[in-house]
Amino acid sequence: MLDLTPIPSFSDNYIWGLSDGRQAWLVDPGDAEPVITWLENKKLDLRGILITHHHADHIGGLAQLLAYRPNTPVYGPETDKIKAVTDRVQDGTELNIGPWHATVLDVPAHTLDHIAYYLAPDASQPGVLFCGDTLFAAGCGRLFEGTAKQLNQAFKRFKALPPETLICCAHEYTLANLAFAQQVEPGNPKLQERCQQEKCKREAGLPTLPSTLAIELATNPFLRPHSPEVQVSAKHYAKADLVGEEAIIATLRRWKDNF
Ligand SMILES: [Zn+2]
Numbered sequence: 001m002l003d004l005t006p007i008p009s010f011s012d013n014y015i016w017g018l019s020d021g022r023q024a025w026l027v028d029p030g031d032a033e034p035v036i037t038w039l040e041n042k043k044l045d046l047r048g049i050l051i052t053h054h055h056a057d058h059i060g061g062l063a064q065l066l067a068y069r070p071n072t073p074v075y076g077p078e079t080d081k082i083k084a085v086t087d088r089v090q091d092g093t094e095l096n097i098g099p100w101h102a103t104v105l106d107v108p109a110h111t112l113d114h115i116a117y118y119l120a121p122d123a124s125q126p127g128v129l130f131c132g133d134t135l136f137a138a139g140c141g142r143l144f145e146g147t148a149k150q151l152n153q154a155f156k157r158f159k160a161l162p163p164e165t166l167i168c169c170a171h172e173y174t175l176a177n178l179a180f181a182q183q184v185e186p187g188n189p190k191l192q193e194r195c196q197q198e199k200c201k202r203e204a205g206l207p208t209l210p211s212t213l214a215i216e217l218a219t220n221p222f223l224r225p226h227s228p229e230v231q232v233s234a235k236h237y238a239k240a241d242l243v244g245e246e247a248i249i250a251t252l253r254r255w256k257d258n259f
Pocket of ligand 1: 053055110133
């Protein structure tokens with residue numbers, strides 16, 4: 001049985017902890033302290049670490065965690081920006097994460113070295129996507145290094161996964177993203193419904209994650225460049241006619257950067 005835990009760190013990051021009740025794996029440990037507390041409280045043995053990209057809030061805890069558990073395998077992208085990676089992975093690399101099977105997807109956009117990990121479904125769980133800062137609940141990551149074309153390609157890969165896939169993003173940005181989404185697509189009833197649900201979770205001190213691909217497809221404007229209302233809003237913001245999904249996504253991203 002997969003136990004999937006968003007471990008809060010810094011002001012709005014989540015480090016994802018996976019465990020089978022005895023062994024544990026981590027995704028993007030930007031900080032070591034909250035993770036070590038989680039491991040000790042649950043009496044878990046750290047067996048591996050997955051890294052999605054080189055930003056400090058995703059890798060900052062590596063040195064302390066490797067001092068805490070030397071020789072822990074660290075999986076990460078082919079880049080020289082993350083020295084602690086022991087196992088370099090790339091698009092299509094298959095990994096055994098304890099009893100689970102994972103596949104690596106190259107998704108350059110937020111950074112050029114960005115990868116995602118898709119844990120295949122089994123009897124205990126739907127598939128799980130660790131998408132780092134590429135896709136957020138109701139939003140997406142900034143384009144620091146890549147292009148809107150690359151972001152759209154990444155989204156197409158995510159859209160090809162089963163709709164029940166659990167989406168594990170690395171930040172709690174959901175309410176701010178929903179405020180933007182409402183500006184873009186105010187006539188989407190599923191979006192209105194989601195706003196209420198996510199507000200209730202935050203008021204109760206609960207994470208809004210994981211999300212599911214189905215929820216994102218229905219409410220995340222960055223996955224909805226085909227929606228007539230999203231198109232009209234993007235064209236209005238750009239004060240220009242926009243042709244194609246990439247142009248819509250590029251405009252939405254620029255709009256959100258200034259929102
Ligand atoms: Zn990042």
